[in-house]
Amino acid sequence: MARYILGRLLSAIPTLFLIVTISFFLIRVAPGGPFDLERPLEAKVMENLQRIYQLDKPLWQQYLLYLKSVASGDFGPSFYFRDFSINELFAASLPISIKLGASALLLALVAGGFMGMIAALRQNRSTDYAMMAAATIGVTIPNFVVAPLLTLFFGVWLGLLPVGGWNNGAAQNMILPIITLALPQIAVVARLTRGSMIEALRSNHVRTARAYGLSNYAVVVVHSLRGAILPVISYLGPAAAALLTGSVVIETIFGIPGVGRYFVQGALNRDYTLVMGTVVMVAVFVIVFNLIVDVLYALLDPRVRYD
Amino acid sequence: MTVKDTNDRGAVLDIRRLTVDFDTPTGTVKAVRGVDISVSKGETVAIVGESGSGKSQTMMAAMGLLAENGRTKGEVLYRGDDILGLPAKRLNRIRGAKITMIFQEPMTSLDPLYTIERQLCEPMVEHGGYSWSAAKKRALELLQLVQIPSPEGKLKGYPHELSGGQRQRVMIAMSLANDPDVLIADEPTTALDVTTQARILELLADLQKRLGMAVVFITHDLGIVRQIADRVYVMKDGEVVEEGEAESLLTSPKHPYTKMLLDAEPEGRKDAVPDNRPIVLEGQKLSVAFDIGGGFLKAPQVLKAVDDVTLTVREGQTLGIVGESGSGKSTLGRALLQLLPHQGRVRFSGHDISNAGKREMRPLRREMQLVFQDPFGSLSPRMTVGQIVTEGLLVHEPGLSAKERDKRACKVLEEVSLDPVMRNRYPHEFSGGQRQRIAIARTMVLKPKLVVLDEPTSALDRTIQKQIVELLRKLQADHGLTYLFISHDLAVVRALADQVMVMQHGRIVEAGETEAIFEHPVKDYTRELIAAAWQNLEPISGN
Numbered sequence: 001m002a003r004y005i006l007g008r009l010l011s012a013i014p015t016l017f018l019i020v021t022i023s024f025f026l027i028r029v030a031p032g033g034p035f036d037l038e039r040p041l042e043a044k045v046m047e048n049l050q051r052i053y054q055l056d057k058p059l060w061q062q063y064l065l066y067l068k069s070v071a072s073g074d075f076g077p078s079f080y081f082r083d084f085s086i087n088e089l090f091a092a093s094l095p096i097s098i099k100l101g102a103s104a105l106l107l108a109l110v111a112g113g114f115m116g117m118i119a120a121l122r123q124n125r126s127t128d129y130a131m132m133a134a135a136t137i138g139v140t141i142p143n144f145v146v147a148p149l150l151t152l153f154f155g156v157w158l159g160l161l162p163v164g165g166w167n168n169g170a171a172q173n174m175i176l177p178i179i180t181l182a183l184p185q186i187a188v189v190a191r192l193t194r195g196s197m198i199e200a201l202r203s204n205h206v207r208t209a210r211a212y213g214l215s216n217y218a219v220v221v222v223h224s225l226r227g228a229i230l231p232v233i234s235y236l237g238p239a240a241a242a243l244l245t246g247s248v249v250i251e252t253i254f255g256i257p258g259v260g261r262y263f264v265q266g267a268l269n270r271d272y273t274l275v276m277g278t279v280v281m282v283a284v285f286v287i288v289f290n291l292i293v294d295v296l297y298a299l300l301d302p303r304v305r306y307d
Numbered sequence: 308m309t310v311k312d313t314n315d316r317g318a319v320l321d322i323r324r325l326t327v328d329f330d331t332p333t334g335t336v337k338a339v340r341g342v343d344i345s346v347s348k349g350e351t352v353a354i355v356g357e358s359g360s361g362k363s364q365t366m367m368a369a370m371g372l373l374a375e376n377g378r379t380k381g382e383v384l385y386r387g388d389d390i391l392g393l394p395a396k397r398l399n400r401i402r403g404a405k406i407t408m409i410f411q412e413p414m415t416s417l418d419p420l421y422t423i424e425r426q427l428c429e430p431m432v433e434h435g436g437y438s439w440s441a442a443k444k445r446a447l448e449l450l451q452l453v454q455i456p457s458p459e460g461k462l463k464g465y466p467h468e469l470s471g472g473q474r475q476r477v478m479i480a481m482s483l484a485n486d487p488d489v490l491i492a493d494e495p496t497t498a499l500d501v502t503t504q505a506r507i508l509e510l511l512a513d514l515q516k517r518l519g520m521a522v523v524f525i526t527h528d529l530g531i532v533r534q535i536a537d538r539v540y541v542m543k544d545g546e547v548v549e550e551g552e553a554e555s556l557l558t559s560p561k562h563p564y565t566k567m568l569l570d571a572e573p574e575g576r577k578d579a580v581p582d583n584r585p586i587v588l589e590g591q592k593l594s595v596a597f598d599i600g601g602g603f604l605k606a607p608q609v610l611k612a613v614d615d616v617t618l619t620v621r622e623g624q625t626l627g628i629v630g631e632s633g634s635g636k637s638t639l640g641r642a643l644l645q646l647l648p649h650q651g652r653v654r655f656s657g658h659d660i661s662n663a664g665k666r667e668m669r670p671l672r673r674e675m676q677l678v679f680q681d682p683f684g685s686l687s688p689r690m691t692v693g694q695i696v697t698e699g700l701l702v703h704e705p706g707l708s709a710k711e712r713d714k715r716a717c718k719v720l721e722e723v724s725l726d727p728v729m730r731n732r733y734p735h736e737f738s739g740g741q742r743q744r745i746a747i748a749r750t751m752v753l754k755p756k757l758v759v760l761d762e763p764t765s766a767l768d769r770t771i772q773k774q775i776v777e778l779l780r781k782l783q784a785d786h787g788l789t790y791l792f793i794s795h796d797l798a799v800v801r802a803l804a805d806q807v808m809v810m811q812h813g814r815i816v817e818a819g820e821t822e823a824i825f826e827h828p829v830k831d832y833t834r835e836l837i838a839a840a841w842q843n844l845e846p847i848s849g850n
Contacts, residue, residue, distance in 0.1 A: 213403030
């Protein structure tokens with residue numbers, strides 16, 4: 001297993017290299033540059049800026065310089081947030097996004113899994129229909145609608161929770177963003193769990209468990225749920241990568257200094273290094289979570305082996 | 308073993324006037340209509356019937372294992388107490404402890420995610436008052452009891468690491484764990500190879516003698532009934548049509564349905580084909596190898612699925628290829644049709660087609676067709692029967708008008724004795740036997756020369772099998788077809804084949820004229836297969 005993990009991590013290097021290369025040149029193709037403001041800068045100032053940020057060099061040279069600094073873990077200075085390096089920006093904002101995303105993920109797994117399981121056990125009865133209707137609503141209503149509604153209800157009318165702000169990660173500030181982030185995931189997890197759980201409950205080995213008079217817990221949790229959770233896990237890998245790297249909408253609405261904003265800000269401001277930084281960050285998350293999913297799969301299902 | 312009166316008070320399990328109804332969107336299906344079945348201590352009772360007769364549902368209902376939409380009425384008395392419809396909690400004191408079950412599907416009846424040990428121990432801890440460590444000790448004893456090789460290693464293993472026969476032995480071990488009074492065996496050997504089947508039956512009979520439990524054996528195979536049952540119930544359409552002591556019932560059946568079941572062995576022989584007919588298919592020194600491991604720095608591991616096989620089939624002949632699962636018989640069929648890369652030469656009607664490409668094969672494909680084992684999985688559920696049957700014509704006769712294709716579909720459906728009106732229906736509306744007829748029609752519409760039939764009758768009831776065998780013989784006679792008939796079922800092969808080839812581990816064990824092979828087998832393996840197939844009671848070597 002250790003060998004397998006090592007192999008997978010090594011094979012991520014060429015993948016990352018390709019991603020860096022493609023996105024480096026793609027962002028350069030976009031018209032405009034980091035210093036093209038509405039009122040053009042003086043030619044002399046522009047020249048100085050270009051020199052400082054090494055934009056005056058030929059593109060291939062810039063590319064090699066960037067590769068070199070990325071290889072040493074330095075994502076370069078931000079072109080827009082002039083006093084910060086990309087590493088500093090991420091160091092401040094990524095933990096916030098991860099904290100929110102991880103909480104939302106956990107909530108989605110627990111609540112969605114539970115809902116899906118109950119719905120499967122009460123298949124085609126009112127509980128099932130209610131759960132699945134709720135799940136459909138969860139998927140269809142976009143987060144930019146859910147977030148203001150939640151704020152209005154809990155923040156303004158009831159006055160129970162703050163309407164926004166991070167407040168150094170105080171619990172009451174996290175509740176609404178987490179719920180907003182988690183709702184669609186809860187819905188998807190519930191639907192997936194329900195589907196695979198229904199299949200599991202009808203399987204022959206569950207019939208065996210029933211025929212041998214095992215307790216309800218053993219039948220449902222031990223023999224059905226463990227198998228039924230496998231498709232959920234393969235869904236959650238990429239979903240986790242997306243959740244942990246922040247959400248522009250939620251960070252904007254709740255005023256949270258997470259990493260999600262940088263996706264939009266970087267692109268709009270032609271902040272080359274920031275865009276590259278976010279791309280690499282997402283790629284790393286996707287690669288790592290896919291690996292985690294595969295390892296979890298092997299741990300849960302003895303038929304899967306990576307030797 | 309003593310045979311007791313049905314009304315004996317000593318019945319351990321006594322099912323009275325049991326009915327099972329299923330509510331379906333199209334109305335109520337009466338699966339079981341008032342059945343009385345009883346079994347006494349130490350007795351083996353067989354419930355016989357074809358698929359859909361309600362034999363399994365009777366016992367499932369007794370054990371509270373019906374699907375959600377099932378409703379029951381009547382009584383199921385276990386030692387005098389009615390257990391029918393008890394809530395799961397109270398029923399669980401009996402099932403798994405006093406009444407246990409083994410199932411038809413050894414491959415899927417065990418949870419793939421847990422070790423054999425854990426699954427064996429669960430019912431013991433649940434019912435038998437064992438601690439986990441005591442249960443583990445007993446699990447080992449149980450595996451020894453059911454004669455699994457190297458039981459210590461198997462305990463830590465997972466179901467997928469065991470063969471079908473071994474998994475069924477594990478299920479048997481599990482069923483015995485809490486010293487049950489009644490063991491319900493639902494077609495426990497149907498999914499197994501004949502030789503494995505014989506060994507499992509022996510094991511069950513032996514265990515019953517030693518442990519003295521009652522056995523309810525659900526089966527469609529009268530050969531098994533003859534071998535193990537004291538009393539027999541014959542079920543049809545949810546009712547018991549005949550019951551009685553095994554011997555008298557099997558020798559002098561009263562009900563016409565029982566007579567028909569007993570009569571359902573495939574009959575007749577194929578007319579011989581003169582040896583001067585042109586050769587249709589010829590294979591020389593065929594081998595197929597699969598990579599099963601090895602890697603970058605490891606030596607490659609190769610499984611020789613087919614190993615140096617040579618065969619010749621003449622026009623109008625049937626070559627029966629016989630062997631157990633894993634013997635390479637299906638792989639051989641596929642290699643001959645150029646569906647798998649192989650070594651050696653294959654000639655079809657004089658053309659060398661060894662490892663021919665897709666493009667070269669396409670015109671020949673029409674002349675060489677394939678019918679599969681699983682009539683449920685091999686027809687597209689989203690196409691009508693008419694579309695399925697004529698799909699091949701779209702490729703091989705693209706010029707045909709839709710009307711002309713429809714006409715051909717009608718004609719070929721008539722030929723396989725299906726009503727052409729049914730061509731607008733979908734496969735799920737047909738029974739297994741009808742589906743197999745559709746699959747045969749699909750090949751016949753192309754007027755092939757050679758048809759490879761890969762276990763076409765294995766998933767069917769005996770009476771249906773008989774009809775399919777007769778249909779195949781008729782089509783062959785009418786169209787001068789050449790068959791390659793792959794099967795593990797020797798009775799069917801005997802009724803169809805001119806030549807027989809027995810395969811084991813990818814090699815030919817024995818080959819020759821059908822009658823010669825069946826009457827005077829030379830090799831031990833062939834003898835063992837024949838003995839197992841006809842349920843001879845003589846001891847089987849190599850247990």
